[in-house]
Amino acid sequence: MAHVNENYLNLQGSYLFATIAHKVADYKKAHPDADIISLGIGDVTLPLAPAIIEAMHKAVDEMGQKETFRGYGPEQGYDFLRQAIIKGDYEPLGITIADDEVFVSDGAKSDVGNIQELFSEDNIIAITDPVYPVYLDSNVMGGRTGKAVDGIFEKVVYLPCSAENNFSPAFPKEHVDIVYLCCPNNPTGTVLSRKRLSEWIQYCKDNDAILMFDSAYESFISSQDTVHSIYELPDARQVAIEFRSFSKTAGFTGVRCAYTVVPKEVSAKTKDGKRQPLNPLWNRRQCTKFNGVPYITQRAAEAVYTPEGRKQTRENIAYYKENARIIREGLESIGLTVYGGVDAPYIWLQTPKGKTSWDMFDILLEQANIVSTPGSGFGPCGEGYLRLTSFGSRENTIRAVERIKKLSF
Numbered sequence: 001m002a003h004v005n006e007n008y009l010n011l012q013g014s015y016l017f018a019t020i021a022h023k024v025a026d027y028k029k030a031h032p033d034a035d036i037i038s039l040g041i042g043d044v045t046l047p048l049a050p051a052i053i054e055a056m057h058k059a060v061d062e063m064g065q066k067e068t069f070r071g072y073g074p075e076q077g078y079d080f081l082r083q084a085i086i087k088g089d090y091e092p093l094g095i096t097i098a099d100d101e102v103f104v105s106d107g108a109k110s111d112v113g114n115i116q117e118l119f120s121e122d123n124i125i126a127i128t129d130p131v132y133p134v135y136l137d138s139n140v141m142g143g144r145t146g147k148a149v150d151g152i153f154e155k156v157v158y159l160p161c162s163a164e165n166n167f168s169p170a171f172p173k174e175h176v177d178i179v180y181l182c183c184p185n186n187p188t189g190t191v192l193s194r195k196r197l198s199e200w201i202q203y204c205k206d207n208d209a210i211l212m213f214d215s216a217y218e219s220f221i222s223s224q225d226t227v228h229s230i231y232e233l234p235d236a237r238q239v240a241i242e243f244r245s246f247s248k249t250a251g252f253t254g255v256r257c258a259y260t261v262v263p264k265e266v267s268a269k270t271k272d273g274k275r276q277p278l279n280p281l282w283n284r285r286q287c288t289k290f291n292g293v294p295y296i297t298q299r300a301a302e303a304v305y306t307p308e309g310r311k312q313t314r315e316n317i318a319y320y321k322e323n324a325r326i327i328r329e330g331l332e333s334i335g336l337t338v339y340g341g342v343d344a345p346y347i348w349l350q351t352p353k354g355k356t357s358w359d360m361f362d363i364l365l366e367q368a369n370i371v372s373t374p375g376s377g378f379g380p381c382g383e384g385y386l387r388l389t390s391f392g393s394r395e396n397t398i399r400a401v402e403r404i405k406k407l408s409f
Contacts, residue, residue: 020041038371042389048251049250051306051312077292082102085102093231103286104301108216118285125180136153187378189345194226201230220321249304249317255300257298324341328342347389357377363407
């Protein structure tokens with residue numbers, strides 16, 4: 001008889017965004033004429049930049065010719081893209097990354113979820129609270145969290161992030177083996193300072209911990225006192241794995257391309273105390289369970305680093321950042337308390353007194369026909385907050401803010 005992986009039974013309800021989709025679908029069914037505006041899921045709406053489309057067309061034509069057709073590509077990514085990533089994202093920061101430390105994939109979400117396969121079940125993980133769900137859920141599936149009691153997993157170390165600590169978590173009081181940090185943060189839209197990130201690097205060195213650093217929203221950073229890559233900081237190569245994505249940088253949510261950097265210095269211990277580099281393990285994992293990103297997609301990603309691609313994608317990012325400003329300032333103008341929206345496409349709205357996250361979600365949906373994301377879906381400390389995104393059209397962003405302004409809380 002086949003037995004299920006019972007770790008899956010420890011997952012809390014359905015995936016957050018699936019739950020939201022069901023609630024919205026039910027509302028639309030009951031109100032077919034409702035003019036719904038989505039400020040919920042973080043999906044882009046602007047089309048791909050012309051330079052990217054041109055590169056994709058060229059690659060499609062190549063696939064139609066015997067002389068330039070390509071079958072299976074390298075699981076780690078084509079050299080042309082890995083080199084473009086290094087020259088475009090790291091060399092300008094004075095960072096040295098080797099080609100074989102870059103692994104191209106179909107999404108940062110996939111990599112963040114899959115990376116936990118490299119670690120034994122007895123590792124203790126620390127996650128910020130609130131947190132992007134995949135950090136937690138992938139470890140639940142891997143048997144690393146224990147069971148949940150009142151929504152709190154017994155073996156997980158939670159690092160509370162709130163306005164009281166400026167969304168900068170304190171170090172764990174107990175021992176942990178793996179720390180997940182997202183900067184700029186999803187869901188709060190805030191960043192950690194360069195000094196604080198340096199302290200986290202030192203913490204990981206002192207405690208022999210691995211830092212999983214999610215930098216998917218790096219391209220939205222405006223503040224000076226933070227980093228665009230964790231490897232800007234001394235000794236980060238010894239303890240940190242960095243995840244990047246083209247989804248928000250270049251609108252690839254439907255195209256799917258990302259990459260992970262695993263420096264050769266990063267290692268973990270075997271049971272007998274020997275050090276094992278993680279780079280060759282990740283390479284083996286990818287070669288075994290991943291067939292690589294399509295050639296056409298990788299040529300599209302390469303085009304992001306051309307002068308035209310840079311200019312065009314940055315214009316799109318500026319568009320979304322202006323949307324964020326409109327939302328942030330519009331909500332502040334009616335006395336609501338908001339965070340984020342400067343270095344990230346997310347606005348973290350504190351719900352009015354007496355309103356839970358789901359209360360506020362229902363109010364916006366039913367009274368303003370606006371879709372949002374309840375903060376409680378990101379963890380216990382997300383209760384009392386709501387996440388809004390700036391990825392809609394300018395027209396819908398302005399209309400949504402005007403609708404919210406007419407509500408009484």
